Amino acid sequence: MDKRGQGLERMARARGKAPTILDIAAEAGVSKSAVSRALSGQGEVSAEARERIERAARELGYVANAMARGLVSSRTKTVGVLLRDVTRPFYAWLQVAMQRAAEQRGYQIVTVTSAGDLEVADALQSLKNLVSLQVDGLVVSSARLPSEKIVPFIDRVPIVVAGRRETSRGITSVFCDDADGGNVLADHLLQLGHQHIAVVLVEQSYSLSQYARGVAMIGRIRAAGRTPVVWEAASDREAARVIASELDGAGVTAIMCPTDAAAVDVLELLRQRGEAAPEDFAVTGYDGFGPLSTPYLGLTTFRQPVEEIGRTSIDLLLDRIEGKTDQDRLVELRGSLVEGRTAAEVLPNV
Structure with missing residues (x-):
C-alpha cells in the first residue's frame, strides 16, 4: 500500500475511535513506553524516535487524556472557573486575566458561565459539574452565590473566590475593596460641592459587591x-428605569450608579429627557475598565484592578494546589478614582 493509501487508512481508523498511544507506537514503529516518555517529556528518547512519534501523533489526531494523566499523577493540571455572566465586562476581563495566568504556569482552564445572570441553583450545579471533572482547584466568581453554598466543597478541592470578600474557613478570596470605592466616589462628589446626592442601591441578594x-x-x-436620596433597584440593569420614575422633583444634583453599565443607561435616559451630565446632573459609575472606560465617553468612575484580581486569584490557587501554602488568605486590592467628565463642580445658581 502506498503512503496515500496508508494515510487514508489511518484517517478511517481515527474516525472510528480515538487514537491511543498504542496506535502511535504501531505507526511510529516504537514501543508503548517510548511513546509515553516522548509525549510526557519524561525519560530518554532518541531524537529520531521522538520525531517519528510526534509525527504519528499529529497524523492520527492524538489528544492526551487529561483525566487519565490525573489518575497517574493525582493532578489534571486543570482549573475550574465559575463565572456569573460573561456578557458583563467584569467577568469577561477577569476570565482573560485568569486564562493568561494559568497558561503561564502550565495549567488549562475549564470555564462555566452564562449568557445572562447565572442563578444560584444553576451556579451550584455548575460547581458540582466542575468538581466531577476532577479539576485540581476552583475559582468562583459569582457575586450571587452565597458563601454557605460554597463551603461544602472546600474539603474536596482548593477554592478561591474572586471579586468579593470571603470570610468562610478554607476559602481564599481576592477582591477590590468596594467600601473604599464607594467612599472615594462619594468624597469626590462632596468635594465638587454636591449637597443633594442620589444613590442607586442594588439588592444584596442580587450582588453582594454592588450592594456593599x-x-x-x-x-x-x-x-x-x-442626607442621601436612596433609590432601591433589583439590579444595576434596573437603575435607569427606577431613576426615570423618581428623578422629577427629587431635587438631586448627582446620581451615583452601582456599575458603569448602569451609568451609561442613565446618561441615555438624560439624553432622552433633553438633559446631560455634568450640566444638569453629575453621574458616576463603578468598574473603570473596557470600552466604557474610554476617555471619549469620559465616565467619572472607580476603577477596579480586575486584571490583578484575576492573576492573583490563579496564582494563589495554584500555590495551594502545588503545596506551596496551606493558609487561607484575604487579599484586598485597592482601585482608583477616574475623574472623567460626567461630574463637575456645582454651579453657584444650582
Whole structure:
C-alpha cells in the first residue's frame, strides 16, 4: 500500500475511535513506553524516535487524556472557573486575566458561565459539574452565590473566590475593596460641592459587591452631614428605569450608579429627557475598565484592578494546589478614582 493509501487508512481508523498511544507506537514503529516518555517529556528518547512519534501523533489526531494523566499523577493540571455572566465586562476581563495566568504556569482552564445572570441553583450545579471533572482547584466568581453554598466543597478541592470578600474557613478570596470605592466616589462628589446626592442601591441578594459599594456611598454622604436620596433597584440593569420614575422633583444634583453599565443607561435616559451630565446632573459609575472606560465617553468612575484580581486569584490557587501554602488568605486590592467628565463642580445658581 502506498503512503496515500496508508494515510487514508489511518484517517478511517481515527474516525472510528480515538487514537491511543498504542496506535502511535504501531505507526511510529516504537514501543508503548517510548511513546509515553516522548509525549510526557519524561525519560530518554532518541531524537529520531521522538520525531517519528510526534509525527504519528499529529497524523492520527492524538489528544492526551487529561483525566487519565490525573489518575497517574493525582493532578489534571486543570482549573475550574465559575463565572456569573460573561456578557458583563467584569467577568469577561477577569476570565482573560485568569486564562493568561494559568497558561503561564502550565495549567488549562475549564470555564462555566452564562449568557445572562447565572442563578444560584444553576451556579451550584455548575460547581458540582466542575468538581466531577476532577479539576485540581476552583475559582468562583459569582457575586450571587452565597458563601454557605460554597463551603461544602472546600474539603474536596482548593477554592478561591474572586471579586468579593470571603470570610468562610478554607476559602481564599481576592477582591477590590468596594467600601473604599464607594467612599472615594462619594468624597469626590462632596468635594465638587454636591449637597443633594442620589444613590442607586442594588439588592444584596442580587450582588453582594454592588450592594456593599452602595451602602458605603450612603454612609459617607451621611457622615458628611448630608442626607442621601436612596433609590432601591433589583439590579444595576434596573437603575435607569427606577431613576426615570423618581428623578422629577427629587431635587438631586448627582446620581451615583452601582456599575458603569448602569451609568451609561442613565446618561441615555438624560439624553432622552433633553438633559446631560455634568450640566444638569453629575453621574458616576463603578468598574473603570473596557470600552466604557474610554476617555471619549469620559465616565467619572472607580476603577477596579480586575486584571490583578484575576492573576492573583490563579496564582494563589495554584500555590495551594502545588503545596506551596496551606493558609487561607484575604487579599484586598485597592482601585482608583477616574475623574472623567460626567461630574463637575456645582454651579453657584444650582
